[in-house]
Amino acid sequence: xxxxxxxxxxxxxxxxxxxxxxxxxxxxxxxxxxxxxxxxxxxxxxxxxxxxxxxxxxxxxxxxxxxxxxxxxxxxxxxxxxxxxxxxxxxxxxxxxxxxxxxxxxxxxxxxxxxxxxxxxxx
Numbered sequence: 363x364x365x366x367x368x369x370x371x372x373x374x375x376x377x378x379x380x381x382x383x384x385x386x387x388x389x390x391x392x393x394x395x396x397x398x399x400x401x402x403x404x405x406x407x408x409x410x411x412x413x414x415x416x417x418x419x420x421x422x423x424x425x426x427x428x429x430x431x432x433x434x435x436x437x438x439x440x441x442x443x444x445x446x447x448x449x450x451x452x453x454x455x456x457x458x459x460x461x462x463x464x465x466x467x468x469x470x471x472x473x474x475x476x477x478x479x480x481x482x483x484x485x
Contacts, residue, residue, distance in 0.1 A: 396454045400443040
């Protein structure tokens with residue numbers, strides 16, 4: 363198992379936020395689950411460019427860190443559903459505010475991406 367060389371700083375809530383929710387799809391997964399998309403297949407359809415392995419790994423991390431609960435139904439065809447915990451539910455309003463901020467500043471953000479060589483093929 364991978365161990366970080368630099369220890370996690372715990373002197374600031376922002377450090378906890380960054381450490382536990384840093385991941386390409388984590389905030390989107392929480393948001394979509396809050397909107398009623400609970401099965402892994404449904405989530406992959408919503409995040410169509412997300413690799414299934416990455417989505418599964420990030421879902422597992424969100425469960426491990428207490429943002430989600432995973433229910434496994436013992437049926438002939440195994441069925442899995444994810445639900446928000448109170449901690450995950452508490453995060454949804456913040457995600458919505460960040461999404462609105464992103465939309466309100468779309469032009470400036472797109473311009474910033476155009477100037478960044480890592481995002482050459484995005485536009």
